[in-house]
Amino acid sequence: MAHDAQAAALSPLQQVVGDFAADKQAFPVPWGKAMMWIFLLSDTFIFTCFLTAYMNVRISTTEPWPYPSEVFALHMFGQDIPMILIAIMTFVLITSSGTMALAVNYGYRRDRRRTVMLLVATAALGAMFVGMQAFEWTKLIMDGVRPWENPWGAPQFGASFFMITGFHGCHVTAGVIYLLVTARRVHSGFYDKRGSYETVEVAGLYWHFVDLVWVFIFAFFYLW
Numbered sequence: 001m002a003h004d005a006q007a008a009a010l011s012p013l014q015q016v017v018g019d020f021a022a023d024k025q026a027f028p029v030p031w032g033k034a035m036m037w038i039f040l041l042s043d044t045f046i047f048t049c050f051l052t053a054y055m056n057v058r059i060s061t062t063e064p065w066p067y068p069s070e071v072f073a074l075h076m077f078g079q080d081i082p083m084i085l086i087a088i089m090t091f092v093l094i095t096s097s098g099t100m101a102l103a104v105n106y107g108y109r110r111d112r113r114r115t116v117m118l119l120v121a122t123a124a125l126g127a128m129f130v131g132m133q134a135f136e137w138t139k140l141i142m143d144g145v146r147p148w149e150n151p152w153g154a155p156q157f158g159a160s161f162f163m164i165t166g167f168h169g170c171h172v173t174a175g176v177i178y179l180l181v182t183a184r185r186v187h188s189g190f191y192d193k194r195g196s197y198e199t200v201e202v203a204g205l206y207w208h209f210v211d212l213v214w215v216f217i218f219a220f221f222y223l224w
Contacts, residue, residue: 036202040209043171047213050167051220054160066152068222071140086222089132090214093172096125097211100179100204107200112186115200119183122207126176133169137162161221168217171210178203 058065069082103118140161144151147159182203191197 032199032202033205036205040205043209047164047167047216050164051216054164054220057156057160058154061154061156063154064152065154066150066157068224071143071145071152071157072136072222074139083222085132085136086218089129089136090218092125092129092132093211093214096122096129097208099125100207104201104204107186107191107197110192110197112189112192115197116183116187119179119186119200119203123176123179123183126172126179126207130169130172130176133165133172137165164217165221168210168213171213175203175207175210178206 072086073082074084099118099122103115103122106114106118140158145158145161147162149155150157182200185191186197186200191199
């Protein structure tokens with residue numbers, strides 16, 4: 001009783017310090033989730049450096065920067081429709097965040113069937129996004145855009161665009177594989193045996209991060 005009263009009298013900071021000194025887990029966060037947060041933090045620094053460098057190049061270049069509505073227009077129905085493909089890509093990726101959130105929700109409810117269905121649906125939307133990005137790259141390459149040249153103005157546009165969107169596309173591709181592996185494990189009952197569906201939430205953290213990064217890429221490349 002005296003020990004309990006003494007512990008209650010300690011401040012929250014003193015209790016945390018005491019837990020660390022006693023070799024206890026001060027913050028009840030699973031290692032998988034903690035490591036994912038650390039990875040996402042490091043990835044945030046990388047994307048921040050890329051986008052900062054892009055802004056610096058765009059502001060400092062002496063040649064005109066291409067207009068997004070001109071570069072990313074698609075010729076459909078006998079006319080050029082600006083940004084239609086980019087709008088669809090963005091809608092698909094944002095929708096995938098919704099299906100991923102539902103997958104995490106049903107995962108914690110131990111509803112394996114719906115969790116698997118939503119994980120596969122999220123992966124399918126991600127694969128659709130990558131496919132549309134490949135189409136976008138193909139169109140730009142056919143129009144003459146290269147990492148070292150650009151028919152609409154500043155040659156730095158091609159290098160910046162292919163590097164940043166390509167790096168993000170690699171993240172989406174890796175995420176699709178990650179989600180399919182997670183879905184397979186959920187279907188096989190792997191997480192039921194371990195008694196935890198936190199891995200589904202960890203996969204959700206990665207996927208939401210990828211979607212959030214796209215919002216910044218969309219704003220910097222396609223709207224500015």
